[in-house]
Amino acid sequence: MDKIKEDIVSILAQVNDPEVPVLSVIDLGIVRDIQINGQEIEVMVTPTYSGCPAMDVIRFQIQKALKEHGFKNVKISTLLSPAWTTDWMTEEGRKKLKSYGIAPPNPVQMVCDIRHFHEQEAIQCPLCHSYNTRLISQFGSTPCKALYQCNECQEPFDYFKCH
Amino acid sequence: MVRQNHPESDKSRRDISDSGPADLNREAALIAYTLHLADNALVTGHRNSEWTGHGPILEQDIAISNIALDLIGQARNFYQYAARLINQVPQFIGPWGDNLGSLPGTLITEDNLAYFRDSWDFKNCLLAEQPRGDWAMTILRQFFFSTYQYYLYTDLQSSRDHQIAAISEKAFKEAAYHLQWSSEWVVRLGDGTNESHIRMQQALDILWPFTGELFQLADYEQYALSNGLAADGALIKSRWERKVEEIFAEAMLAVPRNVWMQSGGKQGRHTEQLGYLLAEMQSLQRAYPGNEW
Numbered sequence: 350m351d352k353i354k355e356d357i358v359s360i361l362a363q364v365n366d367p368e369v370p371v372l373s374v375i376d377l378g379i380v381r382d383i384q385i386n387g388q389e390i391e392v393m394v395t396p397t398y399s400g401c402p403a404m405d406v407i408r409f410q411i412q413k414a415l416k417e418h419g420f421k422n423v424k425i426s427t428l429l430s431p432a433w434t435t436d437w438m439t440e441e442g443r444k445k446l447k448s449y450g451i452a453p454p455n456p457v458q459m460v461c462d463i464r465h466f467h468e469q470e471a472i473q474c475p476l477c478h479s480y481n482t483r484l485i486s487q488f489g490s491t492p493c494k495a496l497y498q499c500n501e502c503q504e505p506f507d508y509f510k511c512h
Numbered sequence: 513m514v515r516q517n518h519p520e521s522d523k524s525r526r527d528i529s530d531s532g533p534a535d536l537n538r539e540a541a542l543i544a545y546t547l548h549l550a551d552n553a554l555v556t557g558h559r560n561s562e563w564t565g566h567g568p569i570l571e572q573d574i575a576i577s578n579i580a581l582d583l584i585g586q587a588r589n590f591y592q593y594a595a596r597l598i599n600q601v602p603q604f605i606g607p608w609g610d611n612l613g614s615l616p617g618t619l620i621t622e623d624n625l626a627y628f629r630d631s632w633d634f635k636n637c638l639l640a641e642q643p644r645g646d647w648a649m650t651i652l653r654q655f656f657f658s659t660y661q662y663y664l665y666t667d668l669q670s671s672r673d674h675q676i677a678a679i680s681e682k683a684f685k686e687a688a689y690h691l692q693w694s695s696e697w698v699v700r701l702g703d704g705t706n707e708s709h710i711r712m713q714q715a716l717d718i719l720w721p722f723t724g725e726l727f728q729l730a731d732y733e734q735y736a737l738s739n740g741l742a743a744d745g746a747l748i749k750s751r752w753e754r755k756v757e758e759i760f761a762e763a764m765l766a767v768p769r770n771v772w773m774q775s776g777g778k779q780g781r782h783t784e785q786l787g788y789l790l791a792e793m794q795s796l797q798r799a800y801p802g803n804e805w
Contacts, residue, residue, distance in 0.1 A: 399682050400585020429589070430678030432685070461688040463662065465695040465759065487689050488575035492582060496571065512685050 354383050357390065357415065364414050367406050368491050371445045374407060378437025381428050389422040390415060395433040398492040398512070435511050447475050452497065452508040461487070461511070472508050474499035482506075538739055542673065543597050544635065544732035545742055547625065548778060549676075550590030551636035553683075554626060555786070556657055557583030558793055559644050568647050575693060579654065582686040589679045591622035598625075627797035631786045635730070638777040639722035641786040648701050648711035653719055655694035659755045660726045661687040663748045672740035695759045702763025712765060724773025726752070733778070 361380055366372045374380050377397065384391040392411055396404045408425045415423045435454035443453035452475045462469070471480045479501040487510065489496040494507040560580035567573025599619045639657060644650045665687055668680035701708040727745035729737065736742035753767075760767050776782070797803070 396682070398582060398585060399589055399679075399686060400581040400583070402581070430674070430681055432678070432681040461685070461692055463688050463691045463695070465692060465699060465762075467692075486571045486575050487693060488571075488578035490574070492578055492585075492686075496574075 350385060353385060356418075357383050357392070357420075360414050360418050361392075361411060364407070364410050366403060367410075368403050369446070369449070369451065371449045372442050374411065376439050376442030376445060378439060378442070379407075379433060389424060390420050391424045391426060393426050393428045395428050395431075397433050401492055403491075433512075435509065438509075446509055450475050450506060451494070452506055454509045454511050470511075472497055474502060474504070475506055476504050477502040538735075539597065539601050541732040541735040541739070542741055543594055543601075544730075545736040546590050546594040546597065546676065548635035548730070548733070550587045550594060550625070551634045552640050552657075552661075553583045553590065554587035555634070555636040555640040555789065556653075557581070557587060558789060559640070559642075560650070560654070562644050563650065572647075576650070579690050579693070582683075582690065586679065586683045586686070587626070588622055589682075591625045593675045593679070594625060595620045595622055623797065627794045628801075631782050631790055632780040634782065634786060634790070635778050635780060636786075637722070637725045638774050638783055639719065639725065641777070641783060641789055642719065642722060643785055645715065645718070646711055647697075648708065649715040649718065651694050651697035651701065652712065652715045654690060655698045655759065656719065656723050656726075656756070658687055658690035658694050659752050660748065662691045663751045664743050667743035667748065671742070676741065691755075695755075698759050698765075699763045702760070702765045709764065712763065716765060716768065720768045721771055721774045724771075725775040725777060728773075728775055728778075730778035 358375060358380075362373045362375045364374045366374065366377060374394070379394050379397060380392060381395050382393040384393070392415075394404075394408065394411070411425055412423050438454060446453040452472050455470050455472070469484060472482050472484075473480050474482050474497075477499060479499055481500045482497050483500060485496040485498055485505070487495045489507050493509055493512065495510040496505060497508050498505045557580045560576050560583065563573060563576045564580070565573065567576055639653060642649075642653060644653075662684070665680040665684035669677050669684065671677045671680065698712070702712045703709070727749040729742075729745050733742050733745070737744055757767055774783075
């Protein structure tokens, strides 16, 4: 049983986020549980953001990957609670993000402070590693990313924002 | 799929939201409440999506589109849940069953609920359906709505309904970002140039009468609240007012007093705006029911 679960986890480690292809669903921390009920495999995932358009694709890709490895009876179920948080991203995932050029979420999760014009946490530039960076917008190219610019090297970069 | 009878004259039609308290049971109230939460998110999300490609500057075009996406995602979660509830109690499909675009005997999905109900079955607040107007109008509506959603979702995390609580746990974090973004815009434009201030004042005059409805509980809300499923509008109102006062003070805007408040959206009595919105949003599915990308 445990061996099968281990096998499944290594298969899922090859299923990547279509938007951020360096991250696997395991790196993201969205695979919550794997249940084996006789012949049926049930994979429980938690969505990142309510409207994340990648989730449908990810579910399909998980199905496809498992079926390609011979698991005929695969069910993907969605677990909404407890809500996914960037805390669940693995250390491995954070490193991969950084080398890909996206600033990884800060280690201590800070849900967005609703105070307006409030100074947010300092984010390190993934390119030149300076902390002298500024927020351009909390809303970036995808629901999970904010847009920053580095005041040192002037390059814009995405930040995988805390959630 | 033309509706044969006017809803008010069709006595055989069972409308959950028009039923007196004695007729409501827990399931009916829960479904109506879930649809209300979904409709609020979908209609506001749709209005925001009208800016995509037309935003004042690129980063804000992206921001408003992201907010729209968050809201539509929330709507999907609530619609999926409502569909599941409705499928468990088939007699609730009755009044809409003919017009939901699904074949007899098949299950209702989120798409049936979003694309095949008509305006009188939508339970969103009137605030959500108001036109996007100019940028001032959009960000002010978002500020009113996100402040409301932030406190609503905070409270709904303690709902006795686990799915509503779970959806709210996620939605709450998104609403926090929306609230921060929109309050910053209210201050920027309110305390900006003469023109931006005038536009904010105009937006305020138009939108303020629609804010009262947020806190007036519909029958099904009242019933759901007494079962521990819903959030209490009165408790949300005081926090909402405090936030509005705080932001308006900095934005050099006066909080209007003694204004007649519009209502009816939660009961399916909508402004003409919703009709146009739905005609556009639903046209593709209604023309080709069941089509997929």
